[in-house]
Amino acid sequence: MPKFRDALSLTAILALLPLSAVAQGLSAEEIIERLNAQRDLFSQTGEDGELGATRGLGLGGQGATRGLELVTVDGAAPAVSATETATVAADEAQPPAADEVTPVVFAKLDPSLQVNLQISFAFDSAAIEPSQKPTLDTMCEVIQGSDLERIRIVGHTDSAGTEAYNERLSTLRAREVARYFVDECGIAPERLETTGMGERFPLDGSDPAADENRRVEFQALS
Numbered sequence: 001m002p003k004f005r006d007a008l009s010l011t012a013i014l015a016l017l018p019l020s021a022v023a024q025g026l027s028a029e030e031i032i033e034r035l036n037a038q039r040d041l042f043s044q045t046g047e048d049g050e051l052g053a054t055r056g057l058g059l060g061g062q063g064a065t066r067g068l069e070l071v072t073v074d075g076a077a078p079a080v081s082a083t084e085t086a087t088v089a090a091d092e093a094q095p096p097a098a099d100e101v102t103p104v105v106f107a108k109l110d111p112s113l114q115v116n117l118q119i120s121f122a123f124d125s126a127a128i129e130p131s132q133k134p135t136l137d138t139m140c141e142v143i144q145g146s147d148l149e150r151i152r153i154v155g156h157t158d159s160a161g162t163e164a165y166n167e168r169l170s171t172l173r174a175r176e177v178a179r180y181f182v183d184e185c186g187i188a189p190e191r192l193e194t195t196g197m198g199e200r201f202p203l204d205g206s207d208p209a210a211d212e213n214r215r216v217e218f219q220a221l222s
Contacts, residue, residue, distance in 0.1 A: 035220040082192035126172035140185035159208035171196030
């Protein structure tokens, strides 16, 4: 597997990428366009898109930035840098202790701005299926060729299983994608952070168990 150590210019990268879509039926050009639009929105929040303890943010209604809604989430762990994460088995992950749970703020993007990859993992696992690596490599090249400084990788699941289990699994899968980007593509770990939202934010709200709800989302924070 080649290492993408030397970032090419975005123009050169896009010229080399296949025209076939890698996320949501989007071309590489459309993906970077959405990521740049996300970055512009996050710059307007005044919080650099930080997922952490609530700090008097305007949530929803007139306090929301168009295209981005800051949602208070109970029970989710704050996002962590890829430099702090390590891949562990799904059954080793533990939810936060009851006395450690603090509400966090999640940036829910309008669907027209979201960039989602439906990555296949081994059943009940965070292990990436080998067939998914070309898709991840393409996404790696898009990120490497951009001037984006911080990318949040968000794991999402469907509604099968318990809420606690789904949150653990979504977190582990986001971390595994970040690990792949760092180890196989050479993306600097400080450019990445990960979190898991479990089943909280389905793409298909009418069918929480739908396959499309199992995905990895990319948010350009800066």
